[in-house]
Amino acid sequence: MSTRTRPPRKALAAWPALAALTWALPQALAAQTLAGAQDLTHQVVRGDTLHALAARYLDDAAQWPALAQANRIANPRRLQPGSVLHIPRTLQPWASARVQYVRGDAQAALPGKESTSPVAADAELPEGTRLQLGPDAYLSIRLSDGSIVRVHADSDLQLQRLRKRARPGSARSVLELQRGRLEPSVTPDPAGQQQLDIHTPHATASVRGTRFSVQTDAAGRTLTAVSEGMVAVRGGERAGGEALLQHGWGAVVDASGRAAAPVALLAAPDARALPSHAHDADFLRLKLPPVQGARAYQVQLARDPELTEVVRAATAPGPELSLPAVADGNYHLAVRAIDTHGLPGQGAQAEFTVKAHPIAPLYQSPQRDAHLTGPTVQLQCTRVAEAARYRIQLATNADFDAPLFDATSDGDCQALTPTLAPGRYLWRMASLRALDDGRWDQGPYAEPQGFTLLPEAPSADALRSRQSADAATVLSWPARPGQRYRLQLAREAGFATLLVDETLEQATWSAAALPAGHYFVRLRSIDASGLESAFSAPHVLSVIAPLRSSAGQAITSGDGTAVQRP
Incomplete structure (x- = not known):
């Protein structure tokens, strides 16, 4: 029987449309997290001008008329201290993402173009770019606020909206994941503004600052698992409802946009029992510590502890698996157990050394x-x-x-x-x-x-x-x-x-x-x-040419070695 805790029944009852994805947090906090984060807000203080605010928030002082129109300000010269101005996201300046690491067949289609080209390291990806990854590809992109989005194999992703904000290290991004899996690490925003939305065909995950994964599967489900921080999850329009997932919890939204009750993620494998080295030049043979309740295991081998530069990744039905070999060197091995819902559990990491060369003789x-x-x-x-x-x-x-x-x-x-x-x-x-x-x-x-x-x-x-x-x-x-x-x-x-x-x-x-x-x-x-x-x-x-007897047989010494012809 599983030992994972279940959320309180009273908390579950608060969100009937979404099977109560929020628990152990006040409803007001959930509403604050999800409400109105599409636009920025500014409380007017004495001395503010639309000209200065446009320069601050929109990077262009000449945009002050658009700011006045969006807020229906009749007299731009008189701003009322204490009033709240809205800075629409449509006016916020565009930003771009940058490729931090790429491996394998990753293709990009730039905005307005149907043709694709291979993604190159350090390339700039403008808003609207569509990314398609092959079965053995991996891609890490850095957003303008420093957040990292890791894109796994067999993913189809569009950078739908990339907008920057005036505060350093602040941005607003919307990603459309049609297929595959993402693992973002979002830089916390000091003002508490939402920074990243991930839309799938049937759900949305919104975050302020956290590390989590969002995945779609062949059945059309959206699986969200939170390893750090909090993630707001919304189902489809017909299902309605919105809530927060805390770290250590996950949720599944089905193809109709309806979410099942949240579940606690499986515990991390024992990091002390993870393999630490490999000497085989052909394969990486890994024997992982088993986790109770696991139906599969997810493995990543990366050059860095943040798992930005992943060189090998695989999902296996059991704790023993083989991966293609990698070059000699020092790596980081990350392992998660996958539960019966398909949600990846808490992760364990260990340093991993490969020393397979020069190969041994035959x-x-x-x-x-x-x-x-x-x-x-x-x-x-x-x-x-x-x-x-x-x-x-x-x-x-x-x-x-x-x-x-x-x-x-x-x-x-x-x-x-x-x-x-x-x-x-x-x-x-x-x-x-x-x-x-x-x-x-x-x-x-x-x-x-x-x-x-x-x-x-x-x-x-x-x-x-x-x-x-x-x-x-x-x-x-x-x-x-x-x-x-x-x-x-x-x-x-x-x-x-x-x-x-x-x-x-x-x-x-x-x-x-x-x-x-x-x-x-x-x-x-x-x-x-x-x-x-x-x-x-x-x-x-x-x-060598062996010395042979008159009968044509090779003559050998006592240890079985053929005697060489002089």
């Missing part, structure tokens, strides 16, 4: 779970085009807290182990690249791969079988359940002419007849969900 020999004879083993892996040094470790446990062997190899990714007793061993390797300042930058280790050292030599038949298998070029890499891979092989790093282009069901690939020489290999992972990674940085594969 395993070459010994092959995964191979059985070898000792007492030493030649460990060999592919080179990585962006690396010049490799670190190779050997241990008896997956923690590698006390490695038996920890070696650095320049040039080739290979190492000969010390004398080993029979048993099972694990090994792993990482790439290092040289930085401009002379330091070495180590990438993540590959997941460990094991082999077994036998206590005695195998039979002649087993040896012949192993020698025959070892004549092939075999590559392997860490596998994940349900994941497939696409492997490409070429003679040059540009992969203009492909020698191999295969989709693999297993995390291994072999080729029995590659001529000796150097090759380039790259991999793309295909997640169980169908999400595809980008191709990896190229691996460099060196194929």
Whole structure:
């Protein structure tokens, strides 16, 4: 059973037309918040003139006749102290919005034009601009008062009205959201004037200074969730009614303009349990702390804690999800649980570090779970085009807290182990690249791969079988359940002419007849969900010509390594 509190019944009864979206606040405050904020008002004091007031509020002293006409002032030279003048919003000077950040396919149609063009960073967006975002786009725009509006993927938004006011940092804006989701952070107005209206086809949200989200869904509903401050919500014209939503509460207005009773938002996920790092160059695999009552989870990865520059965003039905990889660096991870109404809950944030490059080499020999004879083993892996040094470790446990062997190899990714007793061993390797300042930058280790050292030599038949298998070029890499891979092989790093282009069901690939020489290999992972990674940085594969017996079999040393032709 949900533990979320419900608003008092008496408060609910005060707003029958809107299912009482206002509670725990006096009705007078709600009326004050929603009333007459379309125009500015000014109480006349001794010494005021229409000429000075037009300059102050309209940025143009020559507009004083329009101000006089709007207020039906017969004698402009005599203003009565204590009287109230209205400054219509139609007279307020226009402002514009500015693009603070854009990612993906975001298109803008300027006022009076049907054609669109890509939105550019730092571009100015005049009043009337229509914005349309693709399925992987994200846009942050700054209004003239400093407020930030974050526009999410698959949104259709028009900047219907952008007006500035004379006071610094004050403005009045109206946005029309036909489809999608917005997350504004509105700068508080010192005079308490409303600053932003968001209209959807069936509802309006009006704010003074707060952070919240407004979203439309496929059923035509409008979902408003308040994480800071207060938001005034109105239903459609036929439904009527208006009220305030406090922080921590949300409301749903259906396609007929009728609002359901407000609900408390789900609690924030445990920020201490959010993932803090990722080392996978293919995907961002996130395991989130579950929230009771959640039917889905909303995730954002941004470069800044204000979530203005979001690089990845997704909604998943459960607390485990995969996102396309991002460049190495420091980020901020924000997570919300979504309730059964579709309302996003309170948010949790954590710092998040991605370190996936230089990528780890591919395993070459010994092959995964191979059985070898000792007492030493030649460990060999592919080179990585962006690396010049490799670190190779050997241990008896997956923690590698006390490695038996920890070696650095320049040039080739290979190492000969010390004398080993029979048993099972694990090994792993990482790439290092040289930085401009002379330091070495180590990438993540590959997941460990094991082999077994036998206590005695195998039979002649087993040896012949192993020698025959070892004549092939075999590559392997860490596998994940349900994941497939696409492997490409070429003679040059540009992969203009492909020698191999295969989709693999297993995390291994072999080729029995590659001529000796150097090759380039790259991999793309295909997640169980169908999400595809980008191709990896190229691996460099060196194929040697093995020395063969009179029977045509490759001759190998005791550790299974092919003996190279002199």
